[in-house]
Structures are given as structure tokens and as C-alpha cells.
Amino acid sequence: MRIRKSTIGLLIYLTLTLLPIYWMLNMSLRTNADILENFALIPLNITFDNYIKIFTDEAWYSGYLNSIIYVSINTAISLATALPAAYAFSRFRFLGDKHMFFWLLTNRMAPPAVFLLPFFQLYSTFGLIDTHIAVAISHCLFNVPLAVWILEGFMSGVPREIDETAYVDGYSFPRFFVTVFVPMIRTGIGVTAFFCFMFSWVELLLARTLTTTDAKPIAATMTRTVSATGLDWGLLAAAGILTIVPGALVIWFVRNYMAKGFALGRV
């Protein structure tokens, strides 16, 4: 009985969460004039014009491609560098480890606006402005520390004995890490990958500052088109619905890692 009550609570929460998103979907299927004139719980004159415009206009769909490219690069870099570092923090004491660990997170604590000008100068010097790699690297500033912190939490939950047993069994460190350890913390890796993807995907300030046309992110495309046409709500809503899709796919793919958890004594 108690379980059923909590399920009802969850359903209520999910419904409330989906209301603004449903409203976005609702608006995306209507023309701008219809949105501004009528209140309609369910769209009556459904039109797909907004979506057609996004899929046929290169200025629109290239924004999605650009975002997907730099977000993927960023997630790959973040995970690849954070995995060994998080292992080091969870298993070893070394010179300055505590300071280093906290310092990493302090990079998320400065107001993002202060980074804009220095970043622009820095990347101009290397001729990296308007490239996907520039955005991907700049987003490492907030994603790598996050990845290290999340992964460290999960790695600390894995008992040391597992490492030691593996070494006694003759595993080298790289082989142990890849074949034994990484599968054990796949919950953590799934969560981390999703968060890296998410924070990079929704970040606008840095991505917009470091790009002009070739690597322009979708969030920036949305602001410009919106202001130029005097707020086309239908188009904006359709673009908003489409920004949800890649992330939803990512979480769909990592869901098994997140949901299964780890079984102790698997080794």
C-alpha cells in the first residue's frame, strides 16, 4: 500500500515536470499567429511547418550538427582524462591531493562571464576561434572537474580488496582498469557521461563567444533567429523540442548502466 502511494507521488511529479515540455510541443505544432491569439489545450490546426523549416534551412540544422560534434568531443575528452585521475584520487595519497581535488571544483565557481574575454584572446592566439575543438576544450573547464568528482565518488564505493585481488591474480594496471574496474563503476560512468553531455549541450556563453559561423551552436542559432523575426514562438518551440532529442537518446543509451548498479563479488 505504501509503495503504491509513493508511485502516485512519482506520477504526479512526472506529470508536473512534463507540463512545460508539453506546452512547448503544443506550441511547436501551431503557427505563430495561432499561438498568440488562442489558448488551446490541444492544438486543433496541427502544422509541421516549424519542423520543416528547421530541417530544410541549413542555418538551423547545422547548429544541431555543430553542437553534437563539440559536445561529443568534450564528453570523450572529459571521460578519458577524468577516469585515471579519479582513480588516483580514490586510491592514493600523494603530494597536494586534497588541495588539487578541491581546486578542480573551484573552476566551476567563478561567474562564467569573467572567462569570456580572456578565453577569446587565448583561443585567437592559437587560431582556434570558430572551431569545434575550441568549444570542446573550453567546456572541459567545468566538465572535467565534475567528471572527476562524480567518478571519484563511485570509485571510492568499490572496495580496495578488488584491486588487490586482481593484482595478485596477475593483472597489469591497464588491463585491470579496463577489464575489471571500469565495468564495476559503469553506473558512475553512465551518469558522468550524461552530465558532461548535458552541461556542454546547454552552455551558451562560451560556445557563442568562441564561434561565429562554422561551429555555431544551436542555442545561439535560436537566440539570433528569434530576435531577428520578432519572436516566432512556434519556431522557437520546435527548435526547443529538437534540442531535447539528442540528450534523451544519450540517456536512453546509458540507462542500463545507470539502472543496473554493481554486484559485489563479480570478480
Next chain:
Amino acid sequence: MNKIQDNRAWFLVMPVFVIVAMSAIIPLMTVVNYSVQDIFGPGNRVFVGAEWFIDVLGDRRLQEALWRQFLFSGLVLLIEIPLGVMIALTMPKRGWGVSATLVLIALPLLIPWNVIGTIWIIFTRPDIGLFGVIVNALGLGFDHTASPLDAWVTVMLMEVWHWTPLVALLAYAGLRAIPDAYYQAARIDGASAWAIFRYIQLPKMRGVLTIAVLLRFMDSFLIYAEPFVLTGGGPGNSTTFLSIHLVKIAVGQFDLGPAAAFSLIYFLIVLLFCWLFYQALQSVGTGDRA
């Protein structure tokens, strides 16, 4: 857990250090540089010492924004952390429901921040927005562009809607990482649901909850795009949070010196509180394990 002393671990940390330091140290030095100078133009600058810091600290508007910011972040933590944990506890543990709830819960996180503000503008409009129409149909006379209280309620609702999923996902992953053996042991002991939560789930979630608290604190303290787009800091100054005030100085008045000094003070406040939270949560955790 006993850790082994081994300085070779630095080799594992080095890539992270290099990639973060490259993006972090140069910008920070630039800001420190600006904060102690008065810049009239390229090659024309005067060293002014602590003048900007004194200026900024005496600014009454900034002090108001600061208290507003503390109130906001405090409310965010008080609402989102318990709510997120509750959601994580009620989420299904196996079957098709897992995938469905994970995806549905994560949706608000995936919308770019400026778009979130824009969507909430129309969502809360009393004439054509779903939320505005429903609330006004209940006879509450809701209008976030006129009443400061309504504006606060709207910004808080948007914030809770947007970010509680992050806490829920972290807490859920933390829960899933608890081995079944712990639950079986608790079942044999006949532990109540509350006892399981208090002595197994909560301590085991300490790591992810620390991250959740720190992330939610710093991100809500630095919040800019969503409230700015939704309310523009108004009505009056009632939702002008710290970063909105900062951008007004830096971009609106183009005062780089005060803006840089402001940024550093801002950064130090966030740093101080994160450190306090971190220390507190670490010691709570060790107390549980003892």
C-alpha cells in the same frame, strides 16, 4: 578506506591538471589584473590598488543583490535536495519503468538555459500560457511581471522544475550502487524502511549528495540566463540576482575594473561556502561510518 601513499599517482592526474589549468589560470590572472587597474584604453591604465574592491563592497545595490542571492540559493537547496532524494527513492528499480522514468525526468535538463526562460515566459502568460491560465482560473490573479512575490514564485518554480532532476538522477545512481547484500542484511535484521534509509541509503549516498549540494549551490548562486530572460531582474529589482547585477556593471556600464573586483569577491563567496559545505558533509559522513 586506507589509501596508499604514492606520488606516482600524479601521472594519472596530470592530464586533468593540464587541461583544466590551461583554461583556468590565464583567465583568472587577467581578471586579477583588471581588478587593480583603471583602464581608459589600450596602453592607458593606472594602478588603483584596492579602490575597486572598496567601491564594490560599499555598493548598496550589490548588498541587496547578495542577500537576495543567499535567500534564493538557500531555498533552492532546501527544496531541491529533499525532493530529489524522495524522487530517487520512489523511482522504479527494474523493468521498463526504469528507462521511461529516467528519460522523462531528465528532459528539463536538456533544454538550453536561454530557451528555458523563453518557454516559461509564454508558459506563465495569463492569456495564452497553460500555467498562467490555470492559476488565474483558480482566482489567484497571478502576474509575474507586476508582483515581486509572483515573480519570485515563478523563478523558484522554474528553478525547481529545471534542476531537481539533477539531484534525482545523482541520488538514483547512488542508490543503485548499493550492493543488494546490504538490503538483504537489513531485511534479516527486520529493519524498518526509515532505518534502511537512515543507516544504509543515506550514508551510501553521501558521495553523490555532496556533489549534488555543491553543484546546486554554486550553479544557483551563479544563475543568470533563466531569471534574466524570464523577468529581466524585475519587477523593480526584486529578482536581480548577483550575476545579473554583475553583467549590468560589466556590459551595461562597461566598468571593467569594478566588474573584475566584483567577480573576484563573487568567486570568493562561492568558494567559501562550497568549502564549508564540503567540510560539513565530509565530517557527517565519517561520523556515520564510525
